[in-house]
Amino acid sequence: MKKALICGVSGQDGAYLAKLLLDKGYDVYGGSRDAQMSSFFNLRRLDIWSDVHLISINIHDFRSVLQTILKIKPDEIYNLAGQSSVGLSFEQPVETLESISVGTLNLLEAIRFSNLPIRFYNAGSSECFGDTGTLAADESTPFRPRSPYGVAKAAAFWQVANYREAYNIQAGTGILFNHESPLRPERFVTQKIVATACRVAKGSKETLILGNIDIARDWGWAPDYVEAMWLILQQAQLDDYVIATGKTTKLKDFIRIVFETLGLDWHAHVRIDESFFRPTDIAEGHANPMKAYKQLGWKAGHKMEDVARMMVESFNMRD
Known part of the structure; x- marks a missing residue:
C-alpha cells in the first residue's frame, strides 16, 4: 500500500485528490496547520473524513516538515497548500509569497535531507504566464506573472525545477489552469x-x-484535474505539465x-x-495541454x- 501526504488537504483540490487516492488503495495522510482545530469541511462533504489520517504540519517550519516526513515516510507528497486566491493576493502580497514559496522550499529541502525516495508534486498555476494574449501557453511559454499570487507560484515552480536538476529529486509541477467545483x-x-x-x-x-x-x-472540472496530479507522479521521470481543457x-x-x-x-x-x-x-488565458495528453494520456473530461x-x-x- 502506497502512502501519500497531501499538504492542503482541506481545500478543493486536496479533498478531491484524497478521495481519488483512497479509491486507488493509498494510505492517505492529510496535513493541516492544526488538525485538532480544522473542520475539514470538504472531506466531510465527500464522506472521506474518517478515512484520511489527519495530521498537524506547518510547512513554514522546516523542523515540522522534516519530522513529519521522517515519521510517515510517504511515497508521494502533494503540495497543495498556501494562499489560493488571486484577488486576495493583491491585499496580502507578503503572506501570499511566504505561504507558497517558503512552504514549497521547506518541503523540497526536507525531502533532500531525509534521503527518502519521495515523489513530489507541486501545484503550479496558469497565473505564472500572465497575459499571453491569444497565444495558447504550453510548458515552454515564458512566465510574466501579473499578480502577487502568480509571482509566488512562479517562484515555487523554479524551486521545484532547480531541486529536480541540482539534487535529482523526483519532483514535478502541474501548471493548472482554472478548475472549479462545488x-x-x-x-x-x-x-x-x-x-x-x-x-x-x-x-x-x-x-x-x-x-x-x-x-x-480556460475553465475545467476539479475532479478531472486531480487525476492529472496523480498521473504526473506515476511517470518514470518527473516533469512539468500544463493541465487545461484547451478551450x-x-x-x-x-x-x-x-x-x-x-x-x-x-x-x-x-x-x-x-x-x-x-x-x-x-x-485572456489560453492553454495548450497537448504534452499532458501525449505523455500522461490525460484529457479534460468536462x-x-x-x-x-x-x-x-x-x-x-x-x-
Whole structure:
C-alpha cells in the first residue's frame, strides 16, 4: 500500500485528490496547520473524513516538515497548500509569497535531507504566464506573472525545477489552469455566481455584483484535474505539465449558462462595479495541454458548460 501526504488537504483540490487516492488503495495522510482545530469541511462533504489520517504540519517550519516526513515516510507528497486566491493576493502580497514559496522550499529541502525516495508534486498555476494574449501557453511559454499570487507560484515552480536538476529529486509541477467545483468557497467568482443565481431563482431580490466579466479563461472540472496530479507522479521521470481543457470562454458566458440553467436572464440580475476590477488583470488565458495528453494520456473530461451546470445542480441539492 502506497502512502501519500497531501499538504492542503482541506481545500478543493486536496479533498478531491484524497478521495481519488483512497479509491486507488493509498494510505492517505492529510496535513493541516492544526488538525485538532480544522473542520475539514470538504472531506466531510465527500464522506472521506474518517478515512484520511489527519495530521498537524506547518510547512513554514522546516523542523515540522522534516519530522513529519521522517515519521510517515510517504511515497508521494502533494503540495497543495498556501494562499489560493488571486484577488486576495493583491491585499496580502507578503503572506501570499511566504505561504507558497517558503512552504514549497521547506518541503523540497526536507525531502533532500531525509534521503527518502519521495515523489513530489507541486501545484503550479496558469497565473505564472500572465497575459499571453491569444497565444495558447504550453510548458515552454515564458512566465510574466501579473499578480502577487502568480509571482509566488512562479517562484515555487523554479524551486521545484532547480531541486529536480541540482539534487535529482523526483519532483514535478502541474501548471493548472482554472478548475472549479462545488467545493469552491464563495470568494471564488464562479461559486459566487452560482450561489447568487440559485438564491435569486428561489426568490431572493439580491443583485450579483461583479468586476470585469469580459475576461476569458480556460475553465475545467476539479475532479478531472486531480487525476492529472496523480498521473504526473506515476511517470518514470518527473516533469512539468500544463493541465487545461484547451478551450477558453468569457466569464459572461459562464454567467449566462448558470442563469439559463435556472431559467433566468442574467442581464436582469447582474451589476458591474469597477471597484471590483483587479489592478493588473489578465484579459485572456489560453492553454495548450497537448504534452499532458501525449505523455500522461490525460484529457479534460468536462468543458466550462458542464462545470457551470454541475455546480448549479450541486448547489441546489445541497440546499
